[in-house]
Amino acid sequence: MELFSHAKGGYKSVLDPRTKLLMLIAINVAVMGTGFQGTDYFVRVVCAVIPFVLFLLIRKVRTALIYAGVCAVMLFVEGVLIPSTSGILNLVIVITSGAFSRILIGFAFAYYAMCSTTVSEFATAMKRVHIPDQITIPLSVMFRFFPTLSEESRSIRNAMRMRGIRLGGKKGGLLAQMEYRIVPLMMSTLRIGDELSAASLTKGLEAGKPRTHICQIHMTALDWLLILIGLGLLGYMFFLR
Amino acid sequence: MKNKLNTKDLISIGIFTALYFVVILIASFVGYIPILMVLMPALCALIGAIPFMLFLTRTKKFGMVTIMGILLGLITFLMGRPWPSLLIGVAAGLIADMYLKSTGFASIKKSTLGCGIFSLWLLGMALPLFFGYHDAYMESMRPGYGDAYVDMLTKLTPDWMFWIVMVTIFIGGLLGAWIGSKILKKHFAKAGMA
Numbered sequence: 001m002e003l004f005s006h007a008k009g010g011y012k013s014v015l016d017p018r019t020k021l022l023m024l025i026a027i028n029v030a031v032m033g034t035g036f037q038g039t040d041y042f043v044r045v046v047c048a049v050i051p052f053v054l055f056l057l058i059r060k061v062r063t064a065l066i067y068a069g070v071c072a073v074m075l076f077v078e079g080v081l082i083p084s085t086s087g088i089l090n091l092v093i094v095i096t097s098g099a100f101s102r103i104l105i106g107f108a109f110a111y112y113a114m115c116s117t118t119v120s121e122f123a124t125a126m127k128r129v130h131i132p133d134q135i136t137i138p139l140s141v142m143f144r145f146f147p148t149l150s151e152e153s154r155s156i157r158n159a160m161r162m163r164g165i166r167l168g169g170k171k172g173g174l175l176a177q178m179e180y181r182i183v184p185l186m187m188s189t190l191r192i193g194d195e196l197s198a199a200s201l202t203k204g205l206e207a208g209k210p211r212t213h214i215c216q217i218h219m220t221a222l223d224w225l226l227i228l229i230g231l232g233l234l235g236y237m238f239f240l241r
Numbered sequence: 242m243k244n245k246l247n248t249k250d251l252i253s254i255g256i257f258t259a260l261y262f263v264v265i266l267i268a269s270f271v272g273y274i275p276i277l278m279v280l281m282p283a284l285c286a287l288i289g290a291i292p293f294m295l296f297l298t299r300t301k302k303f304g305m306v307t308i309m310g311i312l313l314g315l316i317t318f319l320m321g322r323p324w325p326s327l328l329i330g331v332a333a334g335l336i337a338d339m340y341l342k343s344t345g346f347a348s349i350k351k352s353t354l355g356c357g358i359f360s361l362w363l364l365g366m367a368l369p370l371f372f373g374y375h376d377a378y379m380e381s382m383r384p385g386y387g388d389a390y391v392d393m394l395t396k397l398t399p400d401w402m403f404w405i406v407m408v409t410i411f412i413g414g415l416l417g418a419w420i421g422s423k424i425l426k427k428h429f430a431k432a433g434m435a
Contacts, residue, residue, distance in 0.1 A: 024319070025319075028319075133251070134246060134251060134304070134308055135308065135311065135312075137248065137251040137252065137255065138251050138252075138254040138255035138258060138308055138309075138312060139255070139312060139315075140255070141251070141252050141254075141255025141256060141259075142255040142256070142258050142259045142262075142312065143259075144255075145255060145256050145259040145260075146259055146263070149259060149260065149263055178288075179424065182264070182288075182291055182292070182424075183424060183428050185260070186260070186291075186292055186295050186429075187428075187429075187432075189256055189257070189260050189292075190295070192256065193252060193253055193256045193257075196252045196256070197248065197249040197252050197253075200248045200249075200252060201248075205248045206247055206248045206249075
């Protein structure tokens with residue numbers, strides 16, 4: 001999974017990062033809180049369609065199709081099977097689909113937001129809404145750092161396996177094994193942190209001048225449409241229900 | 242201007258928040274066993290304290306711990322916890338920061354208490370189990386985890402348990418900080434990194 005990847009393949013990010021943030025909150029609130037009947041169900045369908053369209057727009061066709069397939073089954077189960085069954089069968093279906101469906105849509109949108117936003121765009125958008133650097137820089141470093149961490153820990157795990165240290169292995173108790181994992185991870189975190197600071201120095205982040213950028217961030221018609229939908233969702237959740 | 246945060250500090254906050262959060266996430270997998278669900282925040286505090294102590298060796302200015310608290314609060318909020326969890330994160334960060342400033346960020350031994358205070362942000366994670374959020378949260382878990390699990394959990398989490406969880410988190414944080422300082426001394430001080 002590439003987070004905050006630099007836009008390859010020539011497409012530019014379709015939505016403004018501000019819109020993505022609003023939609024992320026709106027979709028999560030709406031999907032977590034709605035039930036399976038009437039208007040609630042309609043709201044869920046709307047939420048489910050949005051990530052699908054967005055995946056297509058950033059040309060992740062395979063992801064879009066897989067997502068659409070899973071979502072269609074899920075919505076079919078929610079809309080058709082649950083109301084028309086009863087008793088134990090109903091309970092079983094609710095148990096298997098309920099938890100999953102609440103997470104899937106929000107997760108899909110978060111995935112879209114992550115892989116379609118570059119660090120530069122994110123920083124610029126945060127600047128536009130007057131969020132101070134003290135929040136923006138740690139936040140973007142943090143999201144950028146998650147994939148690095150998983151890469152590092154994979155290497156560490158391999159190195160440890162080579163020395164015969166693994167869960168259930170003979171060397172060391174549980175605590176010692178934890179130490180063998182966490183300490184190298186902390187070491188490499190420190191080292192990477194120093195490297196990042198050096199890189200930021202060469203980029204002149206510390207100069208104290210306003211940051212310049214070449215990425216284009218502006219609201220398009222699609223942004224306004226989605227903001228309307230997002231506000232609509234939030235309004236529905238907080239006032240109409 | 243010596244006390245102003247520079248970019249290096251901000252980057253440290255970013256990477257250590259990421260490390261801290263990942264470690265906590267791994268520790269929280271234990272929480273699928275209902276009995277341990279109550280102890281889970283304390284366990285998270287215990288293990289999370291180890292990278293946090295390393296972070297504290299890098300903090301020499303007021304504000305870094307606070308920002309970390311804000312970030313963690315934001316993540317908890319975005320993960321669908323009720324909004325007071327954001328406030329808990331900010332408050333824990335701020336109080337720990339003020340305490341650490343009063344000690345001058347100098348002594349590892351005194352940082353232990355600061356680490357215990359900071360760990361209390363985890364209360365935000367546990368918040369939906371208690372008070373007004375309890376019933377709704379239990380209902381939302383029922384489909385995913387099954388009735389037996391939820392009933393057991395309900396029995397384990399009356400409201401007064403919140404305060405016990407608070408105490409266990411604090412103790413977990415202190416204990417973790419102690420282990421962390423041992424690890425720092427063993428591995429990092431020798432290499433000149435702490």
